Amino acid sequence: MTTSPFMTMNNIDKSFNGVSVLKKVTFHVAQGEIHALLGENGAGKSTLMNILGGVHPFDNGSIQINGEEVKITNPRAAQEYGISFIHQELNVVSDLRVYENMFLGSEIRTRYGFLKVDEMCQKTNEILAKLGVDIDPKEYVRNLETSYKQLIEISKALLHKSKLIIMDEPTTSLADHEVKRLFGLMNNLKQSGVSIIYISHKLKEIKEVCDRYTVLRDGELVGNGSMEEENLDTITKLMVGKSISQERLIQKHTFGSEVLEVNNLSSPGSFSNISFTLKKGEIAGFTGLAGDGRTELFESLFGYRKTYTGDIKINNQLTKIDHPRKAVKAGLGLVPKDRKENAIIKDLSVIHNMSLSSIGHFERMAFIQDKLEKERFQYYKEKLNIKVHNPRVTIDKLSGGNQQKVIIAKWLEVDTDIIIFDNPTQGIDIGAKQEIYHQIVSLAEQGKAVVILSSEAPEILKICHQIYVMFQGEITASFKGEEVTEDEIMSYATGSKREANEIG
Ligand SMILES: Nc1ncnc2c1ncn2[C@@H]1O[C@H](COP(=O)(O)OP(=O)(O)OP(=O)(O)O)[C@@H](O)[C@H]1O
Ligand SMILES: [Mg+2]
Structure with a gap:
């Protein structure tokens, strides 16, 4: 694993309707690392990632990839730079089939423009198998449970040969064994030099899978470092400004009928x-x-x-x-x-x-x-x-x-x-x-x-x-x-x- 900063966001400012939500945020991700992006609800994590993914423009600042300044003006441009985005809001289309969702906008066609359905289904199967998911690529997404929709969202990002994958709360609906598989896959990607930005409120997951972390608070950078050096209490303090007690909250009291x-x-x-x-x-x-x-x-x-x-x-x-x-x-x-x-x-x-x-x-x-x-x-x-x-x-x-x-x-x-x-x-x-x-x-x-x-x-x-x-x-x-x-x-x-x- 090398540590050259693969991606840098410098002094990013962003406001929505005059309300400032990111203030001079600087954020580095090295090649082949899993980097936790942390902060309270509303701290600006998704907004920062939406900027990197070409969903929103920023007001001031710059983005560099491999040391060169880039302009990511739309999601397609992000994809061309090797950036994939697993969104917090599920982005799958209920009225399409699983494989159609996977290849939406990047359909495989014959020379004459016909869709290569079999090939797309086969590729879909391969990726789903890696995640240990057993669903028919031709199934309509509306018939699937939420956890499957989330897995399709993840698979979609894995389809492209990405250099950087943004995962914005990928595990909210996943079962433990699905989370384990995802972590296995993330570690494999990391070994092959892919960088991952991981957003989650589950500190145990973060500790388990992330190498480094960056914490935002009210739109500002408040700390970053290596995961091993810090304990979760320090990180919690950075996020919410105080430690959170682990103690039981209930008082003994007599129950009614x-x-x-x-x-x-x-x-x-x-x-x-x-x-x-x-x-x-x-x-x-x-x-x-x-x-x-x-x-x-x-x-x-x-x-x-x-x-x-x-x-x-x-x-x-x-x-x-x-x-x-x-x-x-x-x-x-x-x-x-x-x-x-x-x-x-x-x-x-x-x-x-x-x-x-x-x-x-x-x-x-x-x-x-x-x-x-x-x-x-x-x-x-x-x-x-x-x-x-x-x-x-x-x-x-x-x-x-x-x-x-x-x-x-x-x-x-x-x-x-x-x-x-x-x-x-x-x-x-x-x-x-x-x-x-x-x-x-x-x-x-x-x-x-x-x-x-x-x-x-x-x-x-x-x-x-x-x-x-x-x-x-x-x-x-x-x-x-x-x-x-x-x-x-x-x-x-x-x-x-x-x-x-x-x-x-
Ligand atoms: N499209 C938008 N229009 C107006 N305000 C927005 C928009 N998107 C985000 N915001 C505001 O920007 C701030 C940061 O939101 P963001 O979604 O980045 O937070 P977050 O750190 O991802 O939080 P969470 O952990 O809850 O997902 C919030 O105050 C939010 O209300
Ligand atoms: Mg968010």
Whole structure:
């Protein structure tokens, strides 16, 4: 590996409508390194990369590749310089097939201009195989789950012989084994001299895969260095201006009456023999690896899936939930994962996106009164540090993580007795994560029963009274929150240990 600066951005300035979002940012990437670009939501990471990728022009500054000044005026120009971009916002077209998405704008044709479909399908297959993905290249993208769409976005970038690949939060929807494969691939690319810019809010991933880092804060460069020399605490401090405590946030308090009792819930192929209880004021965490069945379990509980056996009691009443509407009536709320894909209305303002009350897939479109709306918006804007200059702009003008914050704020307002959060801090920076945990704990303190689904054990450990570990559709262990470590959770989550008898 050489360390010659392959790419340099010098003193980049950028503003949108008079608001400055990048101030004299200088950023170097060496050949054959994986470079983490870090910072809070709204710090300017995607904007800097959009400039490098030819999506946005800059106001002042310069860009050099191999020591020569270049003008990257559009995405095609970036590609010609060997730069590929995996966007934070999925850029795949639902109404096209997988291979058509992969070759969009660079179709392979015969001399006579006919499309070489077989060749494109074969090349698509080769790349998907490298990522360990088994999908038909002729499948329409609209039929695929979010994680596959993200994998197609990644594959698209790998198709071109790139010298520099920008990965803007490539793993938000990926399962652990998919992340592992991606990292393997990144290391291979690095060995062959390709440079990678890696943006993520998952510090563990960054530590695992990155060589160097650069931190932005409010549009300014605040630090850079080699990953080995720094510990994550130092980097966190650079990002949010303070350390974040690893301590548990919940206080012991007495729970109220039992609100939910689940007995022997099974759904073939998804989960089996699930039993647990939940009381008012309790936060229960369900964790495990991808494919552990936790999402399917709670989608069933919420009435999205009808084919299950077993009993559900809500407030001691045997309840048959076969439609989300019934779940809501019975006092349940579900905050789904992949919210940005499913829950944002792009051409609606920030403030209306927040106050739009919706539960699950059927929207009630009940707007709360203007004054109250403004007050609640102001509250969350401060609490979650939502970076928005004018709440009346459409939500797509916000950074990715700030959009997530707006949606999660909306859900924190939903008034149900039992509330289930699937992956509550997806795409959210480490400082705001902490505040979301506080908000969830305070919901429990107000007497709500809360369920958290997350594959991040530290998050579960921080806020849950009771922890259930799942493996291949079964609960393999359950613990009091204060009685277990991350390592123990992992050994049950990977199936290397199980104590099914202890559960109850
Ligand atoms: N098209 C746009 N129009 C107006 N403002 C924009 C636009 N794109 C980005 N911004 C603003 O620029 C700032 C930086 O946003 P950017 O998307 O670069 O943040 P980020 O560091 O990628 O954050 P995240 O971690 O949330 O993805 C934000 O305040 C955002 O609102
Ligand atoms: Mg971003």
